[in-house]
Amino acid sequence: MLMLYLSLLEGDDNKALFTAFYCRYERKLYAVALNILHSPALAEEAVHEAFLRVINHFEEFKIIFQKT
Numbered sequence: 001m002l003m004l005y006l007s008l009l010e011g012d013d014n015k016a017l018f019t020a021f022y023c024r025y026e027r028k029l030y031a032v033a034l035n036i037l038h039s040p041a042l043a044e045e046a047v048h049e050a051f052l053r054v055i056n057h058f059e060e061f062k063i064i065f066q067k068t
Helices: 002-007 012-037 040-056 058-065
Strands: none
Touching: 002 012, 002 040, 012 040, 012 058, 040 058
8 A cells, every 4th residue: 555655646755755645654543443443444444544644744744654
């Protein structure tokens, strides 16, 4: 899935930042979603939607994630 997300971004810096975020939080997001939704398919869909939202608001996201 990471490759799909990266294809939606421009610039190596943006791709590197998103990759770092994805690697850091993908499993955690999935675990939380699974705990709430009790369905692997729904949890996967929720995480996918979350990452798409990050990409759709990437300029705002960069400001926040770069501070952490």
